[in-house]
Each structure stands twice: as C-alpha cells, then as structure tokens.
Amino acid sequence: MTSIATFRGATREFRFPQGLGVVLLLLALVAFGGWRYEGFLGSYNVLSVLRYSSMFALVSLGMCFVIMTGGIDLSVGSVAALGSVVSAMLSPYGLLPGLAGGLLVGAAAGAINGLIITRLKILPFIATLAVMLAASGTALLLAGNQSVSVSYETAFMTLGQGDLLAPLRPEWIDAEDANWFAGPLGLLFGFPTPAWIALAAYVLGAIVMRWRAFGRHVLAVGGGEEAALLMGLPVGRTVFIVYLISGSLAGLAGVILAAQFGAGQPVEGAGWELFAIASVVVGGTLLTGGKGSIVATLAGSLLLGLIYTILNFENGMGWISLSAYWQSVVRGAFLLVVVIVQASFMKNTKS
Amino acid sequence: MDTASQVPLLSMQGIDKSFGGVPALTGASLEVAPAEVMALIGQNGAGKSTMIKILNGAVASDGGAITFAGAPWTANSPQAAQRGGISTIFQEINLIAFRSVTENIYLGREIKSRFGFLDWRAMHEGARGLLARFDVFVDVREPLMNFSTAIRQMVAIARAVSFEARLVIMDEPTSSLDEAEVQILFQTIRQLKAQGVAVVFVSHKLDELYAVCDRVTIMRDGRTVAVANMADMGKLQLVAAMLGRDLAEIRKAGSTAFGEGGQAIGGELLATSGLAVGRRVQSADIAVRSGEIVGLAGLLGSGRSETARAVFGAEPHRAGEVRFAGRKADFASPREAIAAGLGFCTEDRKIDGIVPEMSVRENMTLALLPALARSGIVDEARQAEIVKRFITEIGIKCSSPEQKIRELSGGNQQKVLLARWLCMDPKLLILDEPTRGIDVGAKAEIQRLIRSFAERGLGVLMISSELEEIVEGADRVFVLREGRTVEEFDKDQISESALMNAMAHGGDADATSPKGAAFV
Numbered sequence: 073m074t075s076i077a078t079f080r081g082a083t084r085e086f087r088f089p090q091g092l093g094v095v096l097l098l099l100a101l102v103a104f105g106g107w108r109y110e111g112f113l114g115s116y117n118v119l120s121v122l123r124y125s126s127m128f129a130l131v132s133l134g135m136c137f138v139i140m141t142g143g144i145d146l147s148v149g150s151v152a153a154l155g156s157v158v159s160a161m162l163s164p165y166g167l168l169p170g171l172a173g174g175l176l177v178g179a180a181a182g183a184i185n186g187l188i189i190t191r192l193k194i195l196p197f198i199a200t201l202a203v204m205l206a207a208s209g210t211a212l213l214l215a216g217n218q219s220v221s222v223s224y225e226t227a228f229m230t231l232g233q234g235d236l237l238a239p240l241r242p243e244w245i246d247a248e249d250a251n252w253f254a255g256p257l258g259l260l261f262g263f264p265t266p267a268w269i270a271l272a273a274y275v276l277g278a279i280v281m282r283w284r285a286f287g288r289h290v291l292a293v294g295g296g297e298e299a300a301l302l303m304g305l306p307v308g309r310t311v312f313i314v315y316l317i318s319g320s321l322a323g324l325a326g327v328i329l330a331a332q333f334g335a336g337q338p339v340e341g342a343g344w345e346l347f348a349i350a351s352v353v354v355g356g357t358l359l360t361g362g363k364g365s366i367v368a369t370l371a372g373s374l375l376l377g378l379i380y381t382i383l384n385f386e387n388g389m390g391w392i393s394l395s396a397y398w399q400s401v402v403r404g405a406f407l408l409v410v411v412i413v414q415a416s417f418m419k420n421t422k423s
Numbered sequence: 424m425d426t427a428s429q430v431p432l433l434s435m436q437g438i439d440k441s442f443g444g445v446p447a448l449t450g451a452s453l454e455v456a457p458a459e460v461m462a463l464i465g466q467n468g469a470g471k472s473t474m475i476k477i478l479n480g481a482v483a484s485d486g487g488a489i490t491f492a493g494a495p496w497t498a499n500s501p502q503a504a505q506r507g508g509i510s511t512i513f514q515e516i517n518l519i520a521f522r523s524v525t526e527n528i529y530l531g532r533e534i535k536s537r538f539g540f541l542d543w544r545a546m547h548e549g550a551r552g553l554l555a556r557f558d559v560f561v562d563v564r565e566p567l568m569n570f571s572t573a574i575r576q577m578v579a580i581a582r583a584v585s586f587e588a589r590l591v592i593m594d595e596p597t598s599s600l601d602e603a604e605v606q607i608l609f610q611t612i613r614q615l616k617a618q619g620v621a622v623v624f625v626s627h628k629l630d631e632l633y634a635v636c637d638r639v640t641i642m643r644d645g646r647t648v649a650v651a652n653m654a655d656m657g658k659l660q661l662v663a664a665m666l667g668r669d670l671a672e673i674r675k676a677g678s679t680a681f682g683e684g685g686q687a688i689g690g691e692l693l694a695t696s697g698l699a700v701g702r703r704v705q706s707a708d709i710a711v712r713s714g715e716i717v718g719l720a721g722l723l724g725s726g727r728s729e730t731a732r733a734v735f736g737a738e739p740h741r742a743g744e745v746r747f748a749g750r751k752a753d754f755a756s757p758r759e760a761i762a763a764g765l766g767f768c769t770e771d772r773k774i775d776g777i778v779p780e781m782s783v784r785e786n787m788t789l790a791l792l793p794a795l796a797r798s799g800i801v802d803e804a805r806q807a808e809i810v811k812r813f814i815t816e817i818g819i820k821c822s823s824p825e826q827k828i829r830e831l832s833g834g835n836q837q838k839v840l841l842a843r844w845l846c847m848d849p850k851l852l853i854l855d856e857p858t859r860g861i862d863v864g865a866k867a868e869i870q871r872l873i874r875s876f877a878e879r880g881l882g883v884l885m886i887s888s889e890l891e892e893i894v895e896g897a898d899r900v901f902v903l904r905e906g907r908t909v910e911e912f913d914k915d916q917i918s919e920s921a922l923m924n925a926m927a928h929g930g931d932a933d934a935t936s937p938k939g940a941a942f943v
C-alpha cells in the first residue's frame with residue numbers, strides 16, 4: 073500500500089510572512105527619518121508621535137477585527153467624536169466616570185451596528201453609515217455644536233496627557249552623567265498613558281486572535297460565511313461581537329482624544345474610518361476578510377502616522393513646503409503603492 | 424453476507440417534498456445498514472441531493488418518516504445532524520481555504536486548555552492522527568488552499584469522522600478528482616467501512632460504484648425505483664433502471680454516444696506553437712481543424728486548463744503564438760476571442776459560469792445578448808425561441824425558462840452553460856470537463872450534441888479527465904505533461920493505455936515503462 077506522503081499536496085515554497093513587509097517598511101522609514109532629520113529619534117519626538125498615534129491605533133485595531141470578518145465599520149470616527157463629548161461631560165466626576173462613559177457609549181454604538189447587521193441583515197456598509205450619521209448628530213446635539221471643555225480638577229486629563237510610569241521615574245536618569253541605559257529607561261518611564269492603553273489593547277487583541285476560539289471564528293466567518301455556518305460556528309454572535317469591539321475601541325479613542333486636547337470634540341473624527349481602513353489594508357489584511365494580522369495593523373497605523381511626521385520634518389527643513397492638502401495627496405499615493413506591492417506579493421505567493 | 428437483512432442504521436420511508444408546487448420527491452425511500460457503503464444514483468434532477476438535504480436537516484421534508492440508529496431522526500440543521508452522527512460532505516466542498524488544515528478539522532469544537540485558551544499542540548496532533556488513519560501525511564499548519572482537491576476532500580472526511588459520525592454522506596465526491604485521487608478516496612471509504620462507519624455515495628460515474636459500494640439505490644423522477652446488491656447489477660442494468668428504459672435499447676447504444684464521426688474534417692482552425700502560460704505551461708502545441716473534436720489529455724496540473732484559457736484570451740501567455748482561422752490571434756481578452764468566434768465552457772460552473780439569481784433564459788442567452796439586440800433592444804421573440812429549442816434539444820429539466828438557475832440540479836445547470844455557448848454558433852468551442860457531474864443519460868445526449876455540431880463544421884477542443892470520453896469522442900488527441908505537449912495521437916492510434924502511458928511518462932527517455940504506473 074502506497075502512502076500519500078509523496079502525493080501532490082503542500083507545495084513548500086518560500087512564502088512571504090504576512091505582515092513582515094509592513095514592519096520592515098516601518099523600520100526603514102524610522103531609519104530614514106533618523107538619518108535625515110535632527111531630533112527625529114529624540115525621545116521628545118518619539119513620545120509625542122506615540123501619544124498622538126494611539127487614538128488612531130485603537131480605531132484601527134477595532135477595524136481590523138471587523139474587516140477580518142469581511143465587514144466594514146464606517147462609524148468609528150463619529151463614534152469617537154461622540155465618545156469624546158460624553159467623556160468630557162463626565163470628566164468633572166473623575167477619571168473612571170469619564171472613561172466608562174466614553175467606553176459605554178462606544179459599546180452601545182457598536183452593539184447597534186452589530187444588531188442591525190446580524191438581525192436585520194443589512195449590509196455593514198449601509199448599517200454603519202447610518203450609525204455614523206446618527207452618532208455625529210448625537211455628539212453635536214449633546215455638545216450644543218461646540219467643543220466641551222474637560223475638567224482639569226480631576227485625574228481625567230492624565231488619560232491623554234499623562235505618562236503612566238512618571239511617578240516611578242528615578243531621578244538619576246535625568247542627571248548629566250547618567251550611564252548608557254538612561255536613554256531606553258527614559259523612554260519607558262516617559263511612555264505616554266494613551267500609548268500604554270493602545271499597547272495593552274493590541275496585546276490583548278493578538279492573544280485573542282491566536283489563542284481564543286473567538287479569534288479563529290472571526291477568520292473563519294471572513295473566509296467563508298456559508299462554510300462557517302455549516303461547520304456550526306456561531307456566525308451571528310461572532311459578527312456582533314466584532315462590531316461591539318470596534319465601537320468600544322472607538323469610544324476609548326474618543327476618551328483619549330478629549331483628555332489629550334482638553335475638550336470633547338463633536339466635529340473631530342471625520343476621516344478616521346478611512347485612516348483605520350488604510351492601516352488595516354497596509355497591514356496586509358484582506359478587505360474581503362478571512363486573513364489578517366493584528367501586529368501588521370499596528371505597524372500599518374504607525375506607518376501612516378510616521379509619514380505625517382516625516383512630512384512635517386521635511387517642511388521644517390525649509391526646502392519644500394507642503395500644505396496639509398499636499399500631505400493628504402502624498403499619503404494617498406503612498407497607500408496606493410503599498411497596496412499594489414502587497415497585491416503583487418499575494419499573487420506571487422498564491423499560484 | 425446479506426446486508427439487507429440486518430436492522431438498518433438509517434431508514435427513510437415515504438419522503439415527499441415539493442418546491443413551489445413542483446414535486447421533487449414523491450414517496451422516496453432509502454435504507455442503509457451499519458458499516459455499509461450504499462450507492463445512490465439517478466439522473467440529474469432525480470432528487471438525490473434533495474434526499475440528502477432532508478436527511479441532514481438543510482431542507483424540511485413535506486412528509487415521511489426517518490429513523491436513525493433505532494430512534495426517530497429530527498435534525499433540523501446540518502450541525503444538528505452532525506451532532507447526531509450523520510456528517511455530510513457536500514457537492515462543493517465546504518471548508519475555509521485560508522485557514523489551516525487543523526482549523527478546518529477543529530473549528531467549532533476546538534480543544535482548549537485551562538482558562539479556555541486554545542491547545543494548538545493537541546489540535547495539530549489530533550489532526551495529524553485523524554489524517555493518518557487515511558494515510559494522509561501533510562503539514563497540518565498550512566492553509567488548506569495549498570493542497571489539492573483530493574487532500575481537501577480528505578480533510579473534509581477527517582472532519583466528518585472526528586464527529587464520531589456513524590453515517591457519512593458524500594454527494595458527488597469524485598467529480599473534481601483525477602483517477603489517482605479517486606483511488607485514494609476509495610481507500611478512505613474502505614477504511615471508514617472497516618471502522619464501522621456507513622457511507623452513502625452519490626456519483627454519476629457508474630464504473631466507480633463497483634469498486635467500493637455494497638448496494639445501490641436507484642432514483643428516478645423523485646421516486647426510489649430499485650434497490651439491489653451492487654454485484655447483482657450490470658452497468659447496463661443500472662442505466663436502464665435510471666432512465667426507465669429497456670435493457671436491449673440501452674445495450675445497442677454503446678457506452679458513450681459520440682458515434683462514428685466520419686464527417687469531413689476541414690482546414691486548420693486553431694494552432695498554437697510553443698505556448699507558455701504562467702508557471703505551469705512551458706510549451707504547448709495544439710491544433711484543431713474545423714469539424715474536428717480534439718481531445719486534450721493530461722493529469723491534473725499538467726496545464727490543460729491554463730492552455731485553454733490562454734487560447735481564449737483569459738490569461739496572457741509569456742511566449743509562443745496562437746493562430747486562429749489562418750491569422751495570428753493573440754486575443755487580449757475573452758471579449759475579443761468571442762467576437763472572433765470562440766466559445767469556452769469552463770470547468771467550474773459555480774465560480775466562472777452561472778449567475779445563480781438569474782433565470783434559465785437569462786443565463787443561457789447571456790453571451791448571445793449583443794447579437795440578439797438591435798439598437799439596444801433585445802429581440803425577445805427570437806430569444807424565447809432559441810431558449811425553447813435548446814431546452815428541448817439538450818433536455819434541460821426545469822419548470823419553465825423563467826425558473827432561477829440555482830434551483831436546478833447540478834447537472835442541469837451544466838447543460839444550461841453548454842447551451843449558452845452552443846447557441847452562439849461559434850467556430851471553435853473549448854469544453855473544459857463538459858460532462859462533469861452529468862448523469863449517463865444526459866452525458867450521452869451532450870456527447871451526441873457535440874458530435875452533431877462538429878459535423879456541421881464546429882471545431883471542438885475538449886478537456887476531460889475521463890479517458891473513455893476522450894478515447895471514444897476525439898478525432899485527435901494531444902497529451903500535455905508538465906506543461907508540454909509530449910505526444911499527439913491520430914484517431915486510429917488512440918487507446919486508453921497509450922494515453923495513460925503518455926500522460927504519465929510522455930517525453931521521458933524511458934517512455935516505455937509499464938502503463939499507468941503513475942496511478943498507484
């Protein structure tokens with residue numbers, strides 16, 4: 073009896089590890105910036121980029137979950153705006169009420185998305201578009217069409233402006249004659265609170281994807297809903313939870329937005345959904361679902377943030393002067409290039 | 424041993440089902456004994472798939488009684504059926520291509536360690552163990568899409584078995600396998616049987632049934648018309664029972680219906696030289712004359728479909744030349760090829776072919792529409808006439824031309840697709856597996872149809888994994904092996920053994936090694 077070990081099957085070829093490309097690109101861009109611009113790798117710049125990027129990283133994470141199921145969530149931007157308004161209004165009561173308020177209002181929006189999509193069988197594009205408009209309107213109504221100041225009396229602000237480990241910072245780090253690891257330690261103790269939050273969310277997300285049944289179900293639903301149903305997977309519940317996650321993370325991003333800029337911003341968040349989709353796609357996640365990477369999404373969102381920073385530095389060098397509009401054009405072009413490169417990699421590794 | 428006298432594992436009696444008033448099943452029955460392999464056969468639309476869907480809960484029956492393992496059977500979904508011990512492997516394999524082999528086996532009932540974390544090691548090990556029971560040894564962490572259809576099917580079976588299934592249903596499992604893969608599947612079925620699992624096996628390839636099946640249940644027009652021991656039924660008897668015709672009448676007709684083909688063969692229509700496509704096809708040289716049926720043979724992966732797609736302009740070629748009707752014809756798109764008089768009936772009807780929500784009429788005349796329209800307005804009278812003619816000519820079983828094509832049985836969908844191209848009146852028609860999933864009766868009709876169109880001057884390029892079809896149908900055969908044309912046979916040189924030898928060894932220095940050695 074012949075065994076099938078030699079039977080035509082797995083073709084062992086070199087396969088481009090998913091997400092490695094974007095991580096390499098990110099490192100290359102960091103190296104380029106460090107070489108070209110003074111202060112680019114200085115802790116001040118690094119930490120402020122991280123502080124600012126954390127909001128976008130959070131909505132991108134939620135978007136990644138949604139897209140892996142083959143869906144889309146257009147409402148994240150205005151849900152974040154709504155979250156920022158609600159948390160700003162609750163900030164006088166303290167850090168926790170503010171945080172919980174933003175999170176809960178985001179979760180509620182996500183739950184509505186999830187219910188419309190799974191129960192009423194409305195396409196995600198339409199459902200989340202409706203919620204996007206509704207959330208935006210609600211934010212404007214609550215805020216009375218202006219930004220809502222955050223209370224400086226409570227600890228709420230630290231969610232955006234604080235550094236989690238700052239109270240533990242040893243004094244010798246900042247001494248003149250500090251030894252070589254003062255630098256890295258400085259980064260650690262100066263690591264912004266919102267970046268810690270985003271980092272924790274990503275670690276949690278990566279664990280869920282790899283080690284929890286739910287994570288595998290997300291990919292299974294995106295890879296073939298019909299097949300997933302026939303396999304007896306809880307398809308509806310999985311899709312619902314994915315939108316719940318996306319909404320909650322958008323709410324959380326809103327909390328950070330309010331805390332960072334000292335005000336709830338009812339008109340912020342426009343275009344965030346596009347940024348998030350772009351980050352996910354740059355990270356190599358398929359828009360049709362079924363395949364994706366959390367780590368690569370983080371790299372993707374940092375990458376897009378970094379391009380913005382680099383353009384700013386370039387402006388600062390004084391040779392060229394790009395307006396904000398031109399920056400958008402450059403980012404768009406870059407996105408296109410990355411997606412095309414990804415697509416050709418996909419093609420080569422497939423057949 | 425007479426399996427029929429045992430207490431049956433499964434008994435379906437008096438099953439009725441109609442779709443929108445049209446009966447699909449009337450009093451159909453099916454009995455399966457423990458550890459028995461039961462063949463279920465019948466013409467396209469006889470109701471085999473419907474019977475299976477009722478059993479696994481995908482469709483509710485209108486009446487009848489089902490008992491399984493001594494108790495009434497009430498599964499109302501495929502999942503419930505699975506839990507109850509009946510697993511189905513569907514006509515189109517329902518797994519998730521992006522996910523790993525392990526996941527495809529364990530999704531939905533993952534092995535977890537403490538705190539609900541996935542135990543990948545245990546799952547990989549379990550998957551390896553399950554597949555090893557069928558002598559399949561692959562890297563279970565690889566995504567399923569990296570594997571051949573046969574391996575995917577084996578994974579589907581492993582999944583089915585891992586549910587401790589006592590009955591596994593396979594609806595046309597062999598329709599997309601090559602012969603070597605079919606042998607592996609049969610070995611799997613025998614192993615299932617040895618492990619005490621019963622199997623219901625649906626197939627249109629009657630020869631296969633003798634290799635694995637103990638008994639056969641024959642359906643016709645929604646009824647069960649015969650149940651017999653496989654060994655007691657000759658192939659012609661099977662066909663006679665399926666079609667409801669006389670044995671003598673069938674005997675006369677021969678096993679394929681291409682007939683003699685003494686028609687006049689005309690001038691050269693298509694010729695390729697040194698065609699190279701993608702990674703697989705290195706140098707394909709084929710030629711078709713008008714009025715000629717040319718077979719393109721080769722093992723799975725030898726580049727047959729790619730070559731055909733390149734000729735049709737559906738895929739660019741790296742090198743080489745295509746000539747059509749005496750002129751250089753490197754079609755850049757199928758649109759150009761169609762305009763020049765080519766037609767292409769693809770092998771995968773679900774992906775490339777049908778538009779499920781459209782009617783039979785619309786599906787059939789999709790490619791013809793531009794020709795039917797005069798200044799943008801479709802000549803509906805002519806359209807209706809053409810559709811009617813082909814429905815009767817090919818024998819498409821549908822309630823009306825307006826029925827949605829997805830409601831048709833698999834074989835009838837295939838016929839509509841074929842009609843789509845035939846009604847265009849092309850000069851050259853490329854057929855990729857034209858009779859896959861089609862019952863013997865309809866197969867004969869289609870083969871006869873192909874021949875009659877060839878007699879009227881149509882050139883046909885036919886890809887088929889069924890050697891019999893090529894041997895009896897083709898006037899000339901080109902054999903591809905690893906992307907190269909390795910041999911050309913004229914009508915009087917064609918034989919199954921010669922083809923098999925060329926497919927497996929053609930182009931090698933030792934092309935004379937024993938025939939068919941690659942199939943074991």
Ligand SMILES: Nc1ncnc2c1ncn2[C@@H]1O[C@H](COP(=O)(O)OP(=O)(O)OP(=O)(O)O)[C@@H](O)[C@H]1O
Pocket residue numbers: 442443446447465466467468469470471472473474820821829830831832833834835860862
């Ligand atoms: N959902 C449906 N709606 C309407 N008619 C249907 C539906 N499903 C099946 N039918 C009809 O029921 C009949 C039996 O179909 P079924 O798919 O069971 O045939 P089959 O024996 O499996 O044929 P094949 O060999 O071609 O797969 C056909 O006439 C078909 O058109």
Ligand SMILES: [Mg+2]
Pocket residue numbers: 471472514594832833
């Ligand atoms: Mg069927």
